[in-house]
Amino acid sequence: MKILLATLEYPPQIGGVASYYGNLIRHWSPDDVWQVVDNSQNLLLASRGILPWRRALLTLRRAINKNKPDFLFLGQILPLGTVAWVLHYFKPLPYGIFLHGMDLSFALRSRRKRLLTRLILRKARIIVCANSRVQKILLNFYPAAAAKVVLINPGASAGKPVEEIKDRLIQEYGLADKKIIFSMGRLVKRKGFDQVIAALAKVPGENWRYLLAGDGPEREALQALATASPQSQKIIFLGSLGEEEKWSCLDLCDIFIMTSRDLAGDFEGFGIVYLEANLMGRPVIAGNSGGVGDAVINMVNGLVVDSENQEEIAEAINQLLASDDLKKKLGRQGKVRAEVEFTWSKQAETLRQYLSSLKNL
Helix, strand or coil: CEEEEECCCCCCCCCHHHHHHHHHHHCCCCCCEEEEECCCCCCCCCCCCCCCCHHHHHHHHHHHHHHCCCEEEECCCCCHHHHHHHHHHHCCCCEEEEECCHHHHHHCCCHHHHHHHHHHHHHCCEEEECCHHHHHHHHHHCHHHHHHEEECCCCCCCCCCCHHHHHHHHHHHCCCCCEEEEEECCCCHHHCHHHHHHHHHHCCCCCEEEEEECCCCCHHHHHHHHHHCCCHHHEEEEECCCHHHHHHHHHHCCEEEECCCCECCECCCCCHHHHHHHHCCCCEEEECCCCHHHHCCECCCEEEECCCCHHHHHHHHHHHHHCHHHHHHHHHHHHHHHHHHCCHHHHHHHHHHHHHHCCCC
16 A cells, blocks of 8 residues: 655654654555655745645645555644645545644634534544544544544654763762652643642652753743752753663653643643653653543553642652652553553554555545
């Protein structure tokens, strides 16, 4: 089968959505052939003008005529789904839509967009939801889509920590004999790092340190919050990390924490980093928001807390710091779960089988 993917996000772009598409295709069966049209050279969206997606209409029409794909996948329901819907009337080609979270929330914000979204979904042969939260939102909006929805969570692959990097971090930040609480992600409000910093005021003792990695628009606000904290001397900002540094920190830490929350329709779609921490045998603390429930199950691979409840966040941290047995149990269970249930090969094959089962392709 020849499959064409049109997407605004694709490697080498950084981010969960780009990684999702790149990994699905990388682990797909060689029996099928993929072609990807992305927006790296503004092939799909013009930077200005009325109806900027008109460029995608011309680009995809040329790609379809040249490569003659059997199926078209759209990485974003708006505006790319609009293009597929229009093309369907000129040159019928079965298509499918990927949904992650914010993309669908955006598509439901106005009456016009909701009408257009319904038309796009009606013609789609398959709708791939990356998490159960977006699946629920979809079916609440358009129950008729139930028969063509498939849930395909992201997968995760373990990287390799570097002992030299770990040693450098220990020396540079005085981490010897300290229990390490680690967070990593883009520094935006939705990630809930402000709640973690505030909750640390309720974590007693001197034998722990909190490492926060990442960059973003909330960096200065988070640094100010940390400076004002009674635990300021134990809070360390690492900045952005490369892959080797990331895996070294995940291996070095005792607990990974990210208490993401919902903000005006913007929510954590899944949280691959939770699985990455699990792959290093580390327990996680997660907020009960968005699609995180697919990645973290309370008392299986970590603890799930109320993202807005600082007392509950602090209690979870204290519980894991106080019990090596619980830490090891959740970390061990999380590692097995990530290795068995969330391989990219398994996710890709599940989608491939579903696609192959469709009739009249």
